[in-house]
Amino acid sequence: MDRKLPLLLITSDPKNRVQLSNRIRSLQLFDIHTVENSTSAIEKLKNNNFHFIISDIDIGDVDGWCLSSLIRSDIYVCDRKIPIVLLTDTHSERIAEATAKAFGINAVLTKSETSKVNEILADAFSLSLPISSKMTALNVMADKSLASEIELLIDSKFETFTVPNAKDGLAILRQQNIDFLIVDNALPDNTASELIKAVHQELPEIPCVVIVPRNDIEVAEYYMIHGASDFIYRPLNPSRVLNICERAARRNDFMISNNQFAQKVSQLEQSERKFRDLFDEHTTLLENLSSVVIELDKEGKIKFLNKTWRSLTGFSIERCIGKNLLEFIEVDELGAVRFTAKINSMLKLNQTSSTEEVKIRTAYNYNLWVEIKLHKIIKNGVTSGLSATVDNIHDRKKAEEKLSHLALHDTLTGLYNRYYFDTQLSRLTLLASRGDDSHCLLYIDLDHFKVINDTEGHQTGDMVLREVSQILSQRLRQSDILCRVGGDEFVILLSSTTMENAKTIGNNICKQISDTHFQFSNNTYKISASIGLSEIDGHSTAPEYLRQADIALYVAKNKGRNQIHCFAEDDVESTMQFDNMKWVHRLQDAVINDNLILHFQPVWDLEENKVAYFEALVRLQHGDTLTFPNEFIPALERAEDISFLDHQVINQALKSLSSNPELHRVAINLSAHAFSDERLAPLIESKLKNTMSMVIELYSNSLNQPA
Template structure:
């Protein structure tokens, strides 16, 4: 006899008080619950995460809310707010209801609040909540019973990334498996069926496009929809991935919502394809019950029988006499263009005569009405009693399949919005044109057109207006094309035209014609009128042109020059133009930075920031710097701050300071990627050191472009939680200029990450001296006084007054002060006199590799040279 064992509901009880834990635990056990206990929220985070990873979730969590909300409580609640834990039942206990617990309990789903005084009601309330949750899950399961979840294979060499995205996908209804490299991913794809493969581009054993190619070429995995995900934008990576079969390129610094939107779009396409495939199979079953078109022939090709489907497909009624007639003369006497095909040159007639087997070959059959029909036919030799009697031909009409192929070919080369050619097709044609002109004396030209006011219209009137504008501009430009020209939309508000067989004079005239068309065009949307204009860069193409990429770069440079001259104008690229050198420099740095992000050539150095209170007055007069080693025995590690400073370790040039390449990165909108790398690398180094007992603080700079990137907040939160970092040992620096110009975004960033426990510093304060009023509205912890003033305090009374004023006002607002560029003992002495809290500069310590920082005995052992990289 087999007895069924009842499974008790699992409850995790989190409460600091041993007495309350004991009372509540006994009450739950008596009510029939299996109880696990934890005394604090910090240790409960990995417990719940581990439980979810193992697929054995707690049925409920009973959360004791502390009198004072702590960092650990905020982190714990932030985790439970994520989509992955949205269905988790939470019962919150508190001695009194404050705003924090009330708001959280009301806004989070599946959550209830109960006073500790009413703890005896907890079992009944918990039972009701679990019953309601069970009913909802049953309804969801019933709705989803007939629909299999989309199966996702996520391939990434980072375990943290794999865990994050697996949780995110599973929480949103996807069935997700993970792999750590290309080889493992391909093995899993062969072993189990998947609908989508999301593949990291940069992995140790091979790049992601290799796996895309392997999946596409293998019969077992060819139906998997592949997408590339990467941490950095790289044209080459995206191009190779798309060519290898990826349908989408995504970025890890995108928000989770955008990532899920992309996956949802792919899923809808897959669902639609599955529905079509299901319908095709159903119709196929019906067709097979009556048969595809089938006819028989003797060795000479004369028809011996036909089935009803054959007559129907080819337009012959049941009375039409077909037996004994030549199949070649009736069905396949000509090719698709109507050109007559001789019997001796017809592969079908040859197979009839030789008894050859033909498998699923596409050809043209002719309808009785004279219309060509694309068909897929198979020929089987007919043998009766070891004697070949002829052949049996089975065929089916593939007209719709051919139309779909034509549609897909069109889509592959066209922009869905404007119906113009897309960038991929354009670059192929530009490459062909450059190759053609190497064997000709003709001259062609490339026009690179960028709309000047598109962003304004898109932002003020909405994306629908922006899309409408792009369609109208495409139509206007299309009307001016010659038959030999090619117009394409490269992306965003950028268009390009290849003008074939032109002169230098005529191409400038044509470009001006396009510009004037835009200048005179008035865009009307919802009764509002908008003025439109555009800037055009021109690059000539002749036999001296090296490559299509050079031509495109030249046209882009010309467009930039035209924009710099005031926009709404054209510019013809001239090789000797002085502006090209500057643009070449920028483009060279851009390429070098992309390569540095890809190849790991970026590194971090650290410069100590010393609390002034620990510096003896004996080192403030007449000493030669740096004095860092003399200070080490005096400064507690917990009071030490180290600022992360970016360096480019160029294989050809050696160590490059950021002043050489960050301006280019800003112009090319690369700061999001660079800041993302810095944050990731610094926090991983900090986590490694904290695991070894390090108690100091790291400070990390964020650029003005990154302040507005709200996805960075989620990245930092995820890293803090996944790496187990003490966030109070993190200081994030933003400059005064970027904070004031992006005041709303800066406040959002500071407020959200301060709640996590991070601290903030306002860098280069004083560069916008008239903005003192903004200081009280920015909830930063530190104010870093602009080094421009600090360096002059020894000789300039004005600089002394400014530095002292900044220090006094910052202190009056409860903020600590840091003075940068402390280059000698005299500067340090003055800063000590006026009460600056921290100092930084070459007199104290140079920036150094983390392996050279004396970070305490435990930390030092963790940072031998082989471990100095994050």
């Protein structure tokens, strides 16, 4: 692999840092950056796009939990969904689970469990360790206004479900995973009391908060006695509602964690007793080790084996004594040659120890990955042989292979992924710059694929993507590289291929995809492919070749789709598409930097002899230049991004209207696309409501000002 994935390791423990670094480095997939505290970590995060983070909790002014919270807030260069693993000296599983859920941690490990870190990385890469979502609350209340008020107050921390009666509430509790329950005691026919009693008997692990009339102590005491965890007075005190709900939701976490801590104490006492027993039985320890123990003579022949050898390999100890250890090393592996040289070096030269990973043969007709640690035995200053321990690392190596595969492949189609494509595009760019053959890049986007996704569902869409990947794979030579880089986007790198041949391949792909019919139930669908082609000729950079193919792809779509278009510097269509994309970027930049300007032109009413209204005219401020609509609107319409401008003009016009009373009436010009924009009417309605609220507030404040 040309480029390794950056991983940030934050720990002030030198021993832990070395152990973790060696373990992770063995994967040969990561570029490890190590820092000792949160201050250094934050500086790294500001400037580097890491793919994984492993951190102690106690790392300085900002602890590991808070640092994770900062990362999840999306303020650093890395993706806010980056996998994060925290290391602790010890922890209660329930508290760790609850706290990790609150801070978005993927996994919490004790430092004694760091041997699992490679498997954790593999699982995180395959997205099987998702960041936890909000806790769930169930409201049981017939009063819709009360339910809405509760949902609004706790929305920031809880996913809320509401049902109008006790029967429905109990049914949901029995069927779904609910973190806590809120019940209005005003449910008809005293059903609130019956519901709380039923929950207390059937599901005592679910905390329950009851809403009671203000200052009605007797009712509150009654519910607390019969199973409620806490109560809220009605009318609601907003500052207390969220606090009480969080306290109730966390109640079981702390109760369960107390039991877990008690169990850990008991387990520790049992472990101490076992240790004393093992110490007393030290004479049998060697035969009960999980590692194989071997002694070799100075010729590399086996002199001693413990019983673990039999359980690991299936070979009897008696038949193996006297044989050379190399007879059990899998000779097809390159590691066997290196291992042979290492043994000879230790027996004849000054090297005293070594660690090697090799495959060994077994009596079960399969090979095992093992780690062999060799140590020289010296007696009276002379090398008399070697001692060795052998550990089964087969599961770990399989996890590494899984991680290596996931790092380079798309999980849906099995094709290479965007990361692998980037590395190979860079490689071909470098080869082309050295004067080797030119290469070609095909950027493929499926036309009308969204129709299948929206009509038949995403699972059916996934089936189509897998079938398309098979079609594309059949068109490739062994030297070509096919990758899936987006939802329905694929790229093909054609090595040592002319533009003419690449265009022929692209036309064949278009035809084969358009000729394919997809049958689901009684519906038949057809899709096509638009393809952009660029030549990797060694005169530009990898990102530029990708940009050229992207521009050519858009041209192919604009020309009617189901065709291939070749990028060329003197191509009018490519140049026009590039200009369109630049104007879209300038518009987005103008919105971000508040450079979208409205000029208000008065329209005079001749009969009334006054200003009838003001017409809002949009301008773009680009540096010191003021750009008028006739220069950028056609490009935005061609790029199908004009609705974005419509929305921003409405927003700016209403903002100006609310802060400038003299603009008593404003006319806003919109594009023709606005008539088909389903989002436009709700946007205008929402902005008008906000504007009216601001105007009323300004008017009220002006009335309260002293004369």
